[in-house]
Amino acid sequence: xxxxxxxxxxxxxxxxxxxxxxxxxxxxxxxxxxxxxxxxxxxxxxxxxxxxxxxxxxxxxxxxxxxxxxxxxxxxxxxxxxxxxxxxxxxxxxxxxxxxxxxxxxxxxxxxxxxxxxxxxxxxxxxxxxxxxxxxxxxxxxxxxxxxxxxxxxxxxxxxxxxxxxxxxxxxxxxxxxxxxxxxxxxxxxxxxxxxxxxxxxxxxxxxxxxxxxxxxxxxxxxxxxxxxxxxxxxxxxxxxxxxxxxxxxxxxxxxxxxxxxxxxxxxxxxxxxxxxxxxx
Amino acid sequence: xxxxxxxxxxxxxxxxxxxxxxxxxxxxxxxxxxxxxxxxxxxxxxxxxxxxxxxxxxxxxxxxxxxxxxxxxxxxxxxxxxxxxxxxxxxxxxxxxxxxxxxxxxxxxxxxxxxxxxxxxxxxxxxxxxxxxxxxxxxxxxxxxxxxxxxxxxxxxxxxxxxxxxxxxxxxxxxxxxxxxxxxxxxxxxxxxxxxxxxxxxxxxxxxxxxxxxxxxxxxxxxxxxxxxxxxxxxxxxxxxxxxxxxxxxxxxxxxxxxxxxxxxxxxxxxxxxxxxxxxxxxxxxxxxxxxxxxxxxxxxxxxxxxxxxxxxxxxxxxxxxxxxxxxxxxxxxxxxxxxxxxxxxxxxxxxxxxxxxxxxxxxxxxxxxxxxxxxxxxxxxxxxxxxxxxxxxxxxxxxxxxxxxxxxxxxxxxxxxxxxxxxxxxxxxxxxxxxxxxxxxxxxxxxxxxxxxxxxxxxxxxxxxxxxxxxxxxxxxxxxxxxxxxxxxxxxxxxxxxxxxxxxxxxxxxxxxxxxxxxxxxxxxxxxxxxxxxxxxxxxxxxxxxxxxxxxxxxxxxxxxxxxxxxxxxxxxxxxxxxxxxxxxxxxxxxxxxxxxxxxxxxxxxxxxxxxxxxxxxxxxxxxxxxxxxxxxxxxxxxxxxxxxxxxxxxxxxxxx
Numbered sequence: 020x021x022x023x024x025x026x027x028x029x030x031x032x033x034x035x036x037x038x039x040x041x042x043x044x045x046x047x048x049x050x051x052x053x054x055x056x057x058x059x060x061x062x063x064x065x066x067x068x069x070x071x072x073x074x075x076x077x078x079x080x081x082x083x084x085x086x087x088x089x090x091x092x093x094x095x096x097x098x099x100x101x102x103x104x105x106x107x108x109x110x111x112x113x114x115x116x117x118x119x120x121x122x123x124x125x126x127x128x129x130x131x132x133x134x135x136x137x138x139x140x141x142x143x144x145x146x147x148x149x150x151x152x153x154x155x156x157x158x159x160x161x162x163x164x165x166x167x168x169x170x171x172x173x174x175x176x177x178x179x180x181x182x183x184x185x186x187x188x189x190x191x192x193x194x195x196x197x198x199x200x201x202x203x204x205x206x207x208x209x210x211x212x213x214x215x216x217x218x219x220x221x222x223x224x225x226x227x228x229x230x231x232x233x234x235x236x237x238x239x240x241x242x243x244x245x246x247x248x249x250x251x252x253x254x255x256x257x258x259x260x261x262x263x264x265x266x267x268x269x270x271x272x273x274x275x276x277x278x279x280x281x282x283x284x285x286x287x288x289x290x291x292x293x294x295x296x297x298x299x300x
Numbered sequence: 301x302x303x304x305x306x307x308x309x310x311x312x313x314x315x316x317x318x319x320x321x322x323x324x325x326x327x328x329x330x331x332x333x334x335x336x337x338x339x340x341x342x343x344x345x346x347x348x349x350x351x352x353x354x355x356x357x358x359x360x361x362x363x364x365x366x367x368x369x370x371x372x373x374x375x376x377x378x379x380x381x382x383x384x385x386x387x388x389x390x391x392x393x394x395x396x397x398x399x400x401x402x403x404x405x406x407x408x409x410x411x412x413x414x415x416x417x418x419x420x421x422x423x424x425x426x427x428x429x430x431x432x433x434x435x436x437x438x439x440x441x442x443x444x445x446x447x448x449x450x451x452x453x454x455x456x457x458x459x460x461x462x463x464x465x466x467x468x469x470x471x472x473x474x475x476x477x478x479x480x481x482x483x484x485x486x487x488x489x490x491x492x493x494x495x496x497x498x499x500x501x502x503x504x505x506x507x508x509x510x511x512x513x514x515x516x517x518x519x520x521x522x523x524x525x526x527x528x529x530x531x532x533x534x535x536x537x538x539x540x541x542x543x544x545x546x547x548x549x550x551x552x553x554x555x556x557x558x559x560x561x562x563x564x565x566x567x568x569x570x571x572x573x574x575x576x577x578x579x580x581x582x583x584x585x586x587x588x589x590x591x592x593x594x595x596x597x598x599x600x601x602x603x604x605x606x607x608x609x610x611x612x613x614x615x616x617x618x619x620x621x622x623x624x625x626x627x628x629x630x631x632x633x634x635x636x637x638x639x640x641x642x643x644x645x646x647x648x649x650x651x652x653x654x655x656x657x658x659x660x661x662x663x664x665x666x667x668x669x670x671x672x673x674x675x676x677x678x679x680x681x682x683x684x685x686x687x688x689x690x691x692x693x694x695x696x697x698x699x700x701x702x703x704x705x706x707x708x709x710x711x712x713x714x715x716x717x718x719x720x721x722x723x724x725x726x727x728x729x730x731x732x733x734x735x736x737x738x739x740x741x742x743x744x745x746x747x748x749x750x751x752x753x754x755x756x757x758x759x760x761x762x763x764x765x766x767x768x769x770x771x772x773x774x775x776x777x778x779x780x781x782x783x784x785x786x787x788x789x790x791x792x793x794x795x796x797x798x799x800x801x802x803x804x805x806x807x808x809x810x811x812x813x814x815x816x817x818x819x820x821x822x823x824x825x826x827x828x829x830x831x832x833x834x835x836x837x838x839x840x841x842x843x844x845x846x847x848x849x850x851x852x853x854x855x856x857x858x859x860x861x862x863x864x865x866x867x868x869x870x871x872x873x874x875x876x877x878x879x880x881x882x883x884x885x886x887x888x889x890x891x892x893x894x895x896x897x898x899x900x901x902x903x904x905x906x907x908x909x910x911x912x913x914x915x916x917x918x919x920x921x922x923x924x925x926x927x928x929x930x931x932x933x934x935x936x937x938x939x940x941x942x943x944x945x946x947x948x949x950x951x952x953x954x955x956x957x958x
Contacts, residue, residue, distance in 0.1 A: 024401075024404050024408075027405075027408065028408055031408050031409075031411070031412055034412070035411075035412060035415045038415070038416075039415070039418075040490065042419060042623075043490070043623075043828060044418050044419055044422070044623070045422070045485070045824055045825055045826075045827050045828075046418035046422050046426060046427070046430065046824070046825070047415045047416075047418045047419065048485060048488070049481065049485050049824075050411075050414065050415050050418070050430055050434070051415065052480075052481040052482075052484035052485050052488070053434065053474070053477050053478065053481035054411065054434070054477075055481070055484070056477035056478075056479075056480035056481040056484070057434075057438070057473055057474065057477040059477075059480065060473060060476055060477055061473075063865065099885075103446070104445065104446055104449035104450070106449055112452075113452045114452070114453070115449045115450055115452065115453060119881075120881060121881065147449075148445055148448070148449065149445060150441075150442050150445060150469070150473075151438065151441040151442060151445055152404070152441060152444060152445035152448060153441075
């Protein structure tokens with residue numbers, strides 16, 4: 020497909036050729052024909068620049084509603100040649116990259132999210148106008164990729180409920196900022212926990228075991244929020260989860276049809292948020 | 301946003317500059333300034349980060365440029381002026397060229413500008429100019445495309461191509477386009493007549509013979525070795541003494557300058573020569589000279605289209621020759637021109653300034669008493685030129701008011717126009733009707749191309765004397781002084797070289813090299829409906845309709861494409877292959893040769909581990925290579941490429957141990 024510049028170029032070529040014919044000027048004609056032949060070649064080059072590229076994977080990290088979901092499109096060039104200026108274009112964004120021989124490149128297509136739940140990725144185009152920008156070769160990709168959208172956190176939620184149950188009062192090991200003791204380094208321990216001085220003395224890695232003073236824990240309970248708008252309640256719960264996580268207070272979640280015991284950490288947070296995101300009203 | 305970047309803008313400027321070069325060379329100084337200044341400003345602004353000019357100044361500059369154009373050319377309808385307008389506008393456009401769109405506009409118009417230049421010159425160097433412009437434009441467009449693709453992002457592109465890679469890519473693109481372009485060129489149906497009128501304009505400086513003759517006017521032509529025309533005879537080529545190519549004819553003399561006569565110029569001949577048996581049949585390929593005369597041997601028995609044959613047998617075209625012009629013509633040398641001369645023509649052929657040249661007049665009157673017969677008198681004067689110490693030389697001293705007296709009695713040194721003028725005046729004083737004919741004499745026969753090449757330096761002037769019943773008879777007084785001039789050409793007759801590089805062997809070389817130009821003219825510039833038909837004649841296809849041509853064209857393109865496409869699909873874009881990757885591929889190939897197939901999903905280290913198990917003997921080398929590769933790829937301080945290359949080159953896995 021010719022681009023707008025391609026159409027203009029074609030018009031100019033037609034003018035050139037017509038003038039050459041009229042004035043019986045063979046060199047002008049020859050120039051016109053040569054440029055036309057070059058233009059024709061570039062369609063082939065644009066096609067060749069695209070053919071064989073594989074869309075390896077499309078991924079997106081969960082986001083909160085009204086944030087942009089960043090779909091990462093992995094393009095793989097399995098062949099022995101470079102690909103130039105491959106563009107991914109969705110209705111909302113464009114991204115572009117060269118893909119070197121036998122290499123993979125990631126193009127990012129943000130997409131606006133409006134409501135919680137699974138967001139399907141919009142169809143997008145992989146295209147290129149290589150090498151002269153006269154023609155565009157493209158293919159439309161209808162992705163099956165989805166992005167999980169958490170509810171939007173409430174801007175000014177009520178204070179955290181202090182009605183903890185279960186491990187109330189028990190120190191929560193592993194996380195927190197109170198020093199508890201040392202233990203031998205195990206894979207998976209965060210680097211910042213390594214007790215460098217001790218390790219240096221013993222020729223062995225030690226990591227510190229931390230604990231948080233969890234005299235308190237909170238119980239986030241759907242039923243205790245009382246009546247009101249479902250979405251509003253969900254966004255209050257979301258805001259609470261984030262706040263509890265920030266304040267390092269273990270929290271449990273109880274929803275209609277799902278319940279999680281009190282805990283802390285990213286995994287726990289993500290599972291809680293997922294439950295909220297997928298809550299059926 | 302949408303900024304093409306400095307490098308690309310400089311490429312745009314380079315493309316435009318190259319494209320406008322031939323046009324700029326023909327511009328008057330003010331227009332030249334209006335073209336060059338905006339470009340200089342834009343280049344400077346790119347380097348010094350000057351701010352874009354405010355709109356008021358830009359519009360002011362545009363208005364100023366237009367006014368300059370108008371003042372210099374008078375009106376803008378001429379072809380040169382129109383192209384200058386385009387050039388100046390493009391140069392001014394550069395001032396506000398900050399976006400990819402504008403840059404593309406300038407580049408595409410540069411190509412258009414290049415195409416217009418072929419209207420003015422189609423010499424053998426023009427394809428070089430055209431090719432260079434196309435290559436620059438292709439590089440620029442490629443860069444513009446990259447800028448456009450990345451215009452939404454901040455990071456620059458990853459694969460950076462070198463200048464040579466970019467030029468090479470454009471060159472290959474051009475080379476691959478040539479076959480299809482040629483097919484179009486050969487087969488595209490041509491127009492027999494133009495769609496719209498070609499404006500009658502003269503383009504650049506006129507060259508060749510002029511419409512008047514004063515001492516020195518032909519002398520300047522002697523210095524000019526450029527071809528005037530080429531003639532191809534269908535029969536044997538006439539001998540050098542017969543090769544008098546007739547051009548402007550002069551009747552009136554005011555003591556200094558010879559001019560054409562009103563009758564001679566405007567009245568068409570009443571009896572045209574017949575193309576009889578002994579006539580010469582030939583084709584002339586006239587180089588553009590911006591003048592209307594066509595040259596032919598005496599006496600033209602056929603008249604090319606749009607041309608009239610005057611009563612003194614000048615061939616005058618309706619339009620000046622601004623493009624290579626080819627015409628076929630037949631000349632009948634045995635024709636008797638005007639057996640009866642009467643009235644105003646006779647008076648004009650006898651007229652001379654009464655109050656000048658008293659000494660010559662006395663001499664002629666004395667001789668006339670002694671020799672009353674016209675032919676005898678002509679011979680006596682010729683004998684005089686031959687026996688007295690007259691010289692044929694380009695360094696002719698200046699002549700005074702009594703130019704004929706001065707020449708005949710004092711300086712006695714000059715060339716054809718001096719002899720022709722002096723002789724004609726003497727004849728008229730003796731009452732014998734005479735006129736002067738200018739044109740070219742002789743020419744160089746190219747064995748290779750089978751044509752006669754006539755250069756500007758072959759320009760000549762001779763006289764025609766009228767005898768009752770015999771009519772106008774050619775008399776060449778220069779031949780009496782220097783027979784060599786007529787037999788071997790003007791340059792052989794000179795005793796000293798005209799300029800520093802004027803050697804006979806060099807001239808010979810240039811004459812031989814002219815074949816290339818002739819072929820170029822013949823096959824490229826003159827290619828048209830006629831040649832197209834000729835091309836298919838051997839196939840038994842005499843008359844090709846445009847529809848048939850187009851059918852053949854598509855067929856040829858299909859065949860050419862079938863051959864070309866696989867080649868195109870293999871050419872690489874601008875950019876270098878990663879040397880690390882290349883060495884790694886080689887390593888994998890060597891492993892494959894001994895039967896180890898790697899999985900594409902394997903990383904370098906996994907692959908090395910797997911390979912070591914299969915090839916325990918080479919385990920150390922495999923691990924070393926994998927390690928260097930990993931470091932080259934992912935380390936912040938990668939080792940030099942040569943490390944990996946050396947290790948891979950040394951790696952020779954042994955199949956037997958596998």
